[in-house]
């Protein structure tokens with residue numbers, strides 16, 4: 128039986144951690160990028176909470192080695208337990224609008240990345256474009272959002288910080304971006320160390336998981352991978 132393919136855009140403020148998330152997922156979930164595993168190892172170093180992997184550097188180096196056009200938004204492909212997925216890192220609001228509205232990127236869902244690190248994300252004030260990305264996502268017809276609250280290591284894995292950011296962001300998603308927040312899955316992650324990416328993290332044992340409303344009923348899960356597999360394919364498709 129053929130597997131369903133989904134296109135997922137990774138959106139969020141500059142520096143929120145989009146490339147690191149993509150690099151972490153792609154290098155752990157598939158084998159088609161020859162030499163990527165080695166680049167990941169070359170960009171690893173011991174840090175406070177274990178081995179820190181600079182996945183962003185690894186995938187950026189990989190892309191430039193493959194002579195890809197640095198300005199093109201290329202898909203990063205991976206296989207999850209449920210889907211074949213292409214992830215697209217969206218660099219800014221204009222390219223988000225142009226690529227999705229023209230159909231170049233037919234986005235089925237979005238991972239909205241928000242840094243929990245102090246001075247970034249909600250604390251960046253007007254410099255933070257998280258909600259503008261969400262608003263545009265809704266206008267572009269992307270109804271399914273996974274909210275990844277990133278860089279949790281920099282908060283010392285703070286439950287309070289996560290709850291505060293989740294509550295505030297959901298409030299903004301509802302009020303300013305007109306999202307049905309009962310359909311949003313919120314996950315605290317740290318892609319650098321891999322926490323709550325493929326498996327639940329012992330560093331955030333307090334995390335009870337996400338719950339969301341979907342067509343087939345209520346879905347629940349913990350790591351980001353589950354939340355990605357919780358994105359539902361569009362009804363119009365039959366593959």
Ligand SMILES: Nc1nc2c(ncn2[C@@H]2O[C@H](COP(=O)(O)OP(=O)(O)OP(=O)(O)O)[C@@H](O)[C@H]2O)c(=O)[nH]1
Pocket residue numbers: 140141142143144145146147148181183218277278279280281316317318319320
């Ligand atoms: N401590 C920590 N740093 C992180 C984490 N994720 C990303 N970073 C760092 O944050 C910076 C930005 O990460 P990127 O993944 O490049 O973010 P981005 O959203 O792709 O950035 P742009 O493409 O420039 O918009 C880099 O220095 C990363 O190493 C994390 O989970 N923990």
Ligand SMILES: [Mg+2]
Pocket residue numbers: 145146147183216
């Ligand atoms: Mg990036």
